[in-house]
Amino acid sequence: MNVNLDDPINQLTFLGAIVIAVLSFGVSAKYINQMKTDKAEGELAKENWDGIGEYKNELPPGWAYSFLATMIWGIWYFLVGYPLNAFSQVGQYNEEVKAYNEKFQEHHKNPNKEMGESIFLVQCAPCHGETGDGLSGKAQDFTSRFTKEQVLHVIKNGQNQLKYPMGAMPAGMAAGADAEAIATYVANGMKGEAPASFVACASCHGADGKGMNGMSPNLAEYDETVVVNTLKNGKKGNIGTMPSFNTMLTDVQMKSLSAYISTLKQ
Structure with a gap:
């Protein structure tokens, strides 16, 4: 120490x-030397024990x-x-935590994919896998945006969990062959010519499916808005339920995760 x-x-x-x-x-x-040389003197006290008394020494x-x-x-x-009144263990702990947080924020004030990777391996990999492949369908696969089944699930049930400015997506906006065509197109990365029925999606998501600058979810890729909104609000889909990480991760950490997840796309 x-x-x-x-x-x-x-x-x-x-x-x-x-x-x-x-x-x-x-x-x-002094007193060891005094015990060797001094002789008993002074006034004895009245009290004694079996004839053993003591002096009234100051x-x-x-x-x-x-x-x-x-x-x-x-x-x-x-x-x-x-x-x-000027010290408490709790107060000392809070001061140390505050100082450490300030140091952390200064060191990590700018999000980057390296920070995102370290967070991903701790917070996300247990469910999504180290490579982000979703562990064979047990969780979302980050190497692709959607599966056909996921798109059909959202078309059928709607979506209002991610708090986008455009608001809720109503259920049943397409059905039958139209829904199948939309799901196939989106699941394939929106490549080639969009089906005619996609016009219903483009009104909110844009013709390119990228969400019209954050007004609605990006269907083409995992952009920062999609990742951050999902982390903050959590999500229940056809695979299962993802909890909110709003109290566990800072805004910088969420943006860092987004930067890393964007590198997992095949």
């Missing part, structure tokens, strides 16, 4: 310990000074050195 000798409190503590040690040694030496000055010095030091210690 390292002791900070530049701290005045520690300096006074060491000085006090040295003074006490010197006084103790001096007083002990308290040795060294003891008296030591007691007085100890009392003064105790008063100083509790009122000036380490006031009882």
Whole structure:
């Protein structure tokens, strides 16, 4: 353990310990020598025990000074050195956490995929897999945006969990062959010519399916808005339920995750 000798409190503590040690040694030496040379004298007290009595000697000055010095030091210690009302373990913990958070925010104030990867491996990989492939359908596959089954599920049931400005997507906007055509087109990465029925989707998601600058979900890729909204709100889909991470991750960490997830696309 390292002791900070530049701290005045520690300096006074060491000085006090040295003074006490010197006084103790001096007083002990004096009385050891006195026991060797002195003869019994003085007034005996009335009390005795089986003929064994004691003299009415006054308290040795060294003891008296030591007691007085100890009392003064105790008063100083509790009122000036380490006031009882100026320290709490909880307060010290909160100050240390605040200082660490400030250090963390300064060091990680800009999101990047390296930070996102480390967060992903701890928070996301247990469900989505280390490579983000969804562990064979047990969770969302980040190497592709949608499966056909997922698109059909949303078309049939609607969606209002991610709090986009455009609002809720109503259920049943397409059915039958139209729904199949939309699902196939979106699941294939929106490549080639869009089916005629996709016009119902384009009115909110845009002709390119990229969400019209964050007004609605991006159907083409995992952009920052999709990832952050999902992390903040959680989501229940045809695979299962993903909890909200709003209280577990900061905005910077969420954006970092988005930067990393965008690199997983095949």
